[in-house]
Amino acid sequence: MKWWKAAxxxxxxxxxxxxxxxxxxxxxxxxxxxxxxxxxxxxxxxTSLLTSLAGLPELSEGVEK
Structure with missing residues (x-):
């Protein structure tokens, strides 16, 4: 859920x-x-959402999508 909010x-x-x-x-x-x-x-x-699939620096590794 955090990933979706950040994205x-x-x-x-x-x-x-x-x-x-x-x-x-x-x-x-x-x-x-x-x-x-x-x-x-x-x-x-x-495009931004698709780019976010590669990762978001705002979030630490291992956060659920």
Whole structure:
């Protein structure tokens, strides 16, 4: 259970960082396309969760998934 909580926190932080970057980049060039922002954020959250499968430095070894 600790793994899921740590992975979720990391994924949400990643999604927020990506959202800020995408919104900032799109406002420089054009109006914000919220479908692009949403899709990019969802993809970054999935990628973060998959990357977390390799391990989370926030947790010590041997923690159950």
């Amino acid at each position: 979720a926190v990391r994924a949400i932080k990643t999604g927020a960082q990506v959202a800020i970057g995408v919104i900032g980049a799109t406002t420089v060039f054009t109006a914000v396309d919220w479908r692009v922002v949403g899709g990019t954020v969802v993809l970054s959250i999935i």
